[in-house]
Amino acid sequence: MNSSDGELLVERREAVLWLTLNRPERRNALTDAVLLQMAHVVREAGTDPSLRAIVLTGAGEQAFCAGADLTPGDTPFQSDPARLTLPLADLARAVHGCHVPLVGRINGVCMAGGMGLFGLCDLAVAADHARFGLPEVRIGLFPMQVLTMLRDLIPPRRLNEMCMTGRPIDAPTALSLGLLNRVVPAAELDAAVDMLLDDLLAASPIALRRGKYAMRAVQGMGFHQMVAFTESNIGAMIQTRDAREGLAAFNERRRPSWVGC
Known part of the structure; x- marks a missing residue:
């Protein structure tokens, strides 16, 4: 699964898969090829029981992802009637079907389609110089697809403002809105991500x-449907080997040894 060159770097670090826009x-602007490769990698990752987390970041210190590459050529804005899904939508579907935690390492500017990638992450840590924005209206577009990835993340009026004015927000503001888990100086970004990964790796994989x-399935459910769904799922989880091991470890005052099933 590793790929050390090209526009998307894929690196397996023990139980964590790192994806770096390169x-x-x-x-780190997006092209069709990069988005399609990411979707393929995420789908593969979702079938690997030994994988515990995925980290998404950008190369360098200036940008996480500035959105779609608007130069002529391989751009996500090309219209092809023969293609039923756009690459960003394909990636969103792949992430939605992948139950491995996805961590965003936001190392700089995060704009437009980059906000879509950010919205797909379950957890996110940002450098304090990062900025977040949806500037599409300033070039005659609107963040249509990105809305589906941000609707449940950004408070409605702030989302309206970002979409309708194109005005960006800084990392502290994003943190105050609940969009980020942590904001740290750039020099401490890797340590903050590692700390978050350590917490994920300490938890039961299953x-x-x-x-x-x-958490994905209950979105959109009514109250009674949600209660019935979660009731049946906790009943199933209690039967897993990890649940038995976790309870035994708690009572024996030791660290659990997870098996992932």
């Missing part, structure tokens, strides 16, 4: 996967 000279699935 176009720093273009502020609990995280089933939990992420459940």
Whole structure:
């Protein structure tokens, strides 16, 4: 699964898969090829029971992702009637079907389509110089697809303002809105991400996967449907080997040894 060159770097670090947008000279702008490759990698990752987390970041220190590459050529704005899904939508579907926790390492500017990637992450840590924005209206567009990834993340009036004015927000503001888990100086970004990964790796793999699935599944459910769904799922989780191991470890005052099932 590793790929050490090209526009998307894929690196397996023990139980964590790192995906790095590798176009720093273009502020890690997105192309069709990169989005399609990401979707493929995420789908593969979702089938690997030994994988515990995925980290998404950008190369360099200036940009996480500035959105779509607007130069002529391989851009996500090309219209092809023969293609039923756009690459960003394909990636969103892949992430939605992947129950591995996805961590965003936001190392700089995060704009437009980059906000879509950010919205797909379950957890996110940002450098304090990062900025977040949806400037599409300033070039005659609107963040249509990105809305689906941000609707439940950003408070409605602030989302309206970002979409309708194109005005960006800084990292402290994003943190205050609940969009980020932590904001740290750039020099401390890797340490903050590692700390978050340590917490994920200390948790039961099957609990995280089933939990992420459940959190996605209950979205849009009515109250009674949600209660019935969660009731049946906790009953199933109690039967897992990890649940038995976790309870035994708690009572024996030791660290659990997870098996992931």
